[in-house]
Amino acid sequence: MNTFGNLFRITSFGESHGKALGVIIDNLPPNIKLCETDIQAELDRRKPGQSSVTTPRKEADKCEILSGVFEGKTTGTPLCTIVYNKNQKSKDYSNIKDIFRPSHADFGYLKKYGLRDYRGGGRSSARETIARVIGGAIAKKILKEKFGINIYGFTQSLGKEVFTAVDKDFIEENPLRMADKKVFATVLQKVEALKNAGDSIGGVAEIHIENPPAGLGNPVFGKLEALLAQAMMSVPAVKFFEMGEGRTICTQKGSVANDPFVAKGDLVSSERNVNGGVLGGISTGDDIYFRVGIKPTSSISLPQKSANIHGKNVDLEIHGRHDPVLLPRAIPVLEAMAALVLLDSIMLQKAQCDLF
Amino acid sequence: MNTFGNLFRITSFGESHGKALGVIIDNLPPNIKLCETDIQAELDRRKPGQSSVTTPRKEADKCEILSGVFEGKTTGTPLCTIVYNKNQKSKDYSNIKDIFRPSHADFGYLKKYGLRDYRGGGRSSARETIARVIGGAIAKKILKEKFGINIYGFTQSLGKEVFTAVDKDFIEENPLRMADKKVFATVLQKVEALKNAGDSIGGVAEIHIENPPAGLGNPVFGKLEALLAQAMMSVPAVKFFEMGEGRTICTQKGSVANDPFVAKGDLVSSERNVNGGVLGGISTGDDIYFRVGIKPTSSISLPQKSANIHGKNVDLEIHGRHDPVLLPRAIPVLEAMAALVLLDSIMLQKAQCDLF
């Protein structure tokens, strides 16, 4: 299914080397001021060619709103935004069209559909995330302007190195979207070295949702952490999802892990917020945060082995221009998905619990 | 939302101390032989009072099919199965009805709904998982009998201890659902000691789906790992989800993490299956496996601090009878959710890609 969300719904289309990628946003609240610049700002955060540690491919990724906005405001009818593909070198991929690239989706796609768009991975390319970022840009704008909710993310670890210092202001100032200013320079060097070696590296992103209302999420199947997990695990290359300090908690005794509520003046909140702002599937009003593991870029330049569609084992070299680390460009995508989940949850909450 | 699945759909109802819990299974294939015994076998695997390391509460959890079966076969119309609550001591909970128990859903529920069924957690109680196990029992039966797919799970770690040996035959023979026979006795002693101390412990479950077809799952938002993540994170007390060797992969270089396809005779498969049987959201035909982190039981007997609905900080003692470790009884629930996702994915695949 290429539709995401219950009420704030996005439906996505497009392949890496097709004519265009885009998204329809349905059920959008009307009367929101919106123009292409609002969306472009987020697209620019994920576009390639930004730095020494992203692919040097140049894509303008310029968006165009085709419907749903009239005289500068959303009309409440479906908003379609499109990005035409410009800089697509199809020949880069022709030498691997019969090969199942290691850790890529090629094999499954062929088994599923009986055919496969081999140009840059087709629909399995991370270029599909353009649609998510467009939808997320609009959701973020509404969350911020109407509900005072802010979403941001940063690179929490790369390889085995976990970065502990968090300087929020630094995140958007460095090409790795790290929040740890002190170690950044050294880490950048290592990543550049990997890139020069034709290799790549995995890592973990941490996403924060500041100032969420309490009461979001639904018991049972629609728990907020379940919706966030689906949203995050649906992003290409994501391999694990951890709510709050989830991994640590699962190694602890109850007497250690339990997080008491504390009353301070009029406010009741969790003492340590180790559960990441959600308990029993419902937001508590504490800041929501979670971690998302992103594997190393599968497309590396180093020689590899694999099999082809004729059932033969082959030696393989992937040319083309790839990110040595996916995290910096994945973070705007993860933020976008978080924004979609949040706004959808707010709309559901309004409809059910704030109806009168 | 209390409905799960696109085609094989379950809709759940019931509270811990209400009259009954149950589930409607919609879109069930017709002509499947089915009786209450098929379902009861799975319910018995999750019911309380089974051993020294589960709560001594006695619940028969006896299921009754109310519709959808005629002359021993499914009719294709909605199958409702119900479990009446028997052994509910409401007074156990009256002393905490105004308190937000640490790491429980109480606070969020009150904020969301403006009222709260405080008897045993109401809808937030893990008793709701009865509905999942019923649905999963039917899905498992179909998967096994019609598709040769087998699902099982075991306790992979408790606290900081990770168990490495896997003896599948041992899992259902021990009350901790461990697969590591050698260390079991020592671990059991530790868990019993925790129980006697009024404490609890977290851990990790590992779930395996043997012999899945290739091609399941949908690109983009319906990736198989995304659906599994939502399913697992929706189970009470789950704090993280890891696909295959996801945590390890995210610390590696691409040249190390990449898993080549290998042709052996007619068969192409992943060399090491570190991605857990799913690539780009689509199953590869390799066994699917993933890990699910479960926090320690929040209801412990040790004295705790917390706040109440009047905004006062209070001392708190939770009486009642609780599992010192949730994993053994959670595993059948996780298996059930995996079965629901798999069967639903098979139905979607049939409808779209095997239509003619």
Next chain:
Amino acid sequence: MNTFGNLFRITSFGESHGKALGVIIDNLPPNIKLCETDIQAELDRRKPGQSSVTTPRKEADKCEILSGVFEGKTTGTPLCTIVYNKNQKSKDYSNIKDIFRPSHADFGYLKKYGLRDYRGGGRSSARETIARVIGGAIAKKILKEKFGINIYGFTQSLGKEVFTAVDKDFIEENPLRMADKKVFATVLQKVEALKNAGDSIGGVAEIHIENPPAGLGNPVFGKLEALLAQAMMSVPAVKFFEMGEGRTICTQKGSVANDPFVAKGDLVSSERNVNGGVLGGISTGDDIYFRVGIKPTSSISLPQKSANIHGKNVDLEIHGRHDPVLLPRAIPVLEAMAALVLLDSIMLQKAQCDLF
């Protein structure tokens, strides 16, 4: 699919001669005062055995709330209500178990599912409408108490006779749910004569929704008239749906059919409301009304011809006790479906357009 609604969602189960029928209502607003009496009042309006022109079968159709209500109020979690079947004479149907009854669902069910619950039609029996009436009773209560919206229906025609006078107070005072007091006695005699002759008669119901807000419904696929049409055509025995004066309008010239808006003081409304309160799929604030055609009861006592499952033509006599006219008992069902559509539309409207 046995689920209806986007936000105010009901999921239905049960067969005519199974153990029970029931419904889960999901996404119900919390904090609504609700008890079984509220629901029973509507169930009593549709139950059999009420008069000389309904089947003499006695069914208490007593409902029991199993979940979702705590201390007399809805909790916001799924509300399950059940009606156990009591007076089921399975032997009445055994003589026709191999026959495809004329104008009944038997043939299609067998073709679809490969088996068929022949006891009283199984899932195709109009007894399934109990679930709709339960859901509708709750929706009606919320519509009335929170939004001042009233829904009622009456028998607008029987056979070829169209009744023109409308006395709302008379509707619930007569067993045919007619609004035309003057002709009622004559019509009743005719219907009783049909019943004695073992025959039945079709007719048309007219449903009114008084005082709806403007702005409900969604353009394109979710037009309010489209949702109402689906809702009504999903009720057993319904054969046509007409919005407002739809049939007349479709025979007219635009210059005659067009209905100008008229400003009176602060209020703008349609001059004649011939479109039934909906234009372009969106409610205008004028009263909503539509007509629903209900065929004559297919189960008649007169001898008939048909075919059986062995491909033989047969003579057939249907014993049992049937309504000579379905309308009086169908009207509460149609009202219930209208209430479900309305409340769902209000919730959608709140979530999208009244979000801030």
Next chain:
Amino acid sequence: MNTFGNLFRITSFGESHGKALGVIIDNLPPNIKLCETDIQAELDRRKPGQSSVTTPRKEADKCEILSGVFEGKTTGTPLCTIVYNKNQKSKDYSNIKDIFRPSHADFGYLKKYGLRDYRGGGRSSARETIARVIGGAIAKKILKEKFGINIYGFTQSLGKEVFTAVDKDFIEENPLRMADKKVFATVLQKVEALKNAGDSIGGVAEIHIENPPAGLGNPVFGKLEALLAQAMMSVPAVKFFEMGEGRTICTQKGSVANDPFVAKGDLVSSERNVNGGVLGGISTGDDIYFRVGIKPTSSISLPQKSANIHGKNVDLEIHGRHDPVLLPRAIPVLEAMAALVLLDSIMLQKAQCDLF
């Protein structure tokens, strides 16, 4: 909601005078040969400027496939097709931007959204049906090539005149899509006279689905007639829906209306098929047919009265170029909607009942 269908799903966007209209088709079976010509043929059947009885507006309505097709075949990933708007004279509408046109959606849209795209009705314009026709063209192709199912429609009545003769070959040869060759010339004259007088006329379309499989549709809420009713009533200007001979049946006695099954050789079918090929919501294998009432074009050139957004009553003249009768161009849209419902039902049937 701007998405239609459970499995074969279309999501639509675009306004009358926006940049473009289009549709995403999701869950499309892979490996179907498809090109723009396949779609264009159906679009050409609905486009304006075809004859003396359609609007003289010229719109090429040329479609472009943006995704989902690779090397001439569907890939199984979302297919987006777009039609850019070319011949839009926005000034035609500026004089009525503050007026609620009689029997138009203007008033409801403003009430719903708080703002309104007044250019040609914006999203409420029948130009949105382009998206339906695109989706339907693909569904029709699959139905025909893979299942031997044929769908066609014709003008069954205009004004008070009902046409009884049916010559299928004549339908696409005349601009009114009439099937009654004998009366056509006279009717055409009348329609041309209405057009010259600045007026319009309503009528009824009859749609046939030839050679459907038995067993389609779902009991209860997903009855095939309910899905068809929603589909048809969602098309602009539709005011009633009648299944088979529904209106006649509802005036009859059961002994007259009942339609016996008849066995002929191996085949069992309905004797007269008065129920239109569906009983109890499930197709019987008999041809499916139904009627759809279409009101006269609301945009007429004759002077009218109405109210404006300032609450004043006004005199009104609608300039611009409009169809004197909507039916000829609506029929391809109704066929498209029927095709979407049918293919979706086949996919659902496959997934549930033909799974093994």
